[in-house]
Amino acid sequence: EKVIFNGSITERSQLNIDIEDRGYQFGDGVYEVIRVYNGSLFTGEEHLQRLIKSAESIQIKIPYSISEMKNLLLKLIEENNLYLGIIYLQITRGVSQRNHLFPSADVEPSFVAYTRELQSPTEAMEKGVTAITVEDIRWLRCDIKSLNLLPNLLAKQKASEAGCFEALQHRSGAVTEGSSSNVSIVADGKIKTHPATNLILNGITRQVLLDISRKNGLEIIEEAFSVEEMLQADEVFLSGTTTEIMPIIEIDKQKIANGQPGLVTKQLQALFNEKIKEQCGL
Ligand code: PLP
Structure with a gap:
């Protein structure tokens, strides 16, 4: 090797x-x-x-x-x-x-x-995954992809111990991102994701998501949302390099909508796959 x-x-x-x-x-x-x-x-x-x-x-x-x-x-x-x-x-x-x-x-x-x-996580992308919410205890430069990942590790470990895939971090109720992924919601037909400030890592997958949404007539806004808003959303999904686009079907043991991956999330997954084909000729 x-x-x-x-x-x-x-x-x-x-x-x-x-x-x-x-x-x-x-x-x-x-x-x-x-x-x-x-x-x-x-x-x-x-x-x-x-x-x-x-x-x-x-x-x-x-x-x-x-x-x-x-x-x-x-x-x-x-x-x-x-x-x-x-x-x-x-x-x-x-x-x-x-x-x-x-x-x-x-x-x-x-x-x-x-x-x-590493394979793509196809089964989880099809069925969706579960998550917990945790307080975001990181520093104020989360926009830097620093090697210092202790709070992220603690959050991910806590999720795993609760039988969940990801920990969704929030600062006093305002959702920031996952432990190694960005998070978006769909409500009233609009996609919402935290703006690219110092409080999140501006994911490359997140940026692809913004681009493919806008090019395909899906409304996407960069605006923070609360834990409450997320639990009430029609769809919640993660985005990240290894995670790709992953539906979240349950958070803190509460089902998101009917507890199935949503249509907008599926559409974004399809558009994302097209983008991969376009760039890597799969
Ligand atoms: N947020 C955090 C904290 C991450 O560690 C990552 C990626 O590992 C992401 C978001 C997603 O970023 P990207 O899409 O560039 O992989």
């Missing part, structure tokens, strides 16, 4: 990660997860742009251009014979003696990427 380490492709078993890598010690870095369908990157450009933006917002300068990263990723896909799966990429502030202060400017960021085979 091959991986990318600091600009070149090497064997995973050859990799040496230092115990004083700031990613390891502080979560001092940012990451991306990109879907690969049919051996091609889906929305690769958008993910790499967001990686650069996340890195810039914590003052890490990525020493590679988008096209350099893209070429490396394509080479990695080929070397690992990846057809359907994901690529995980992360960049940290590099290796330096442990200190809260940033290291000196000559310390190079550490960049790694690896692949994993």
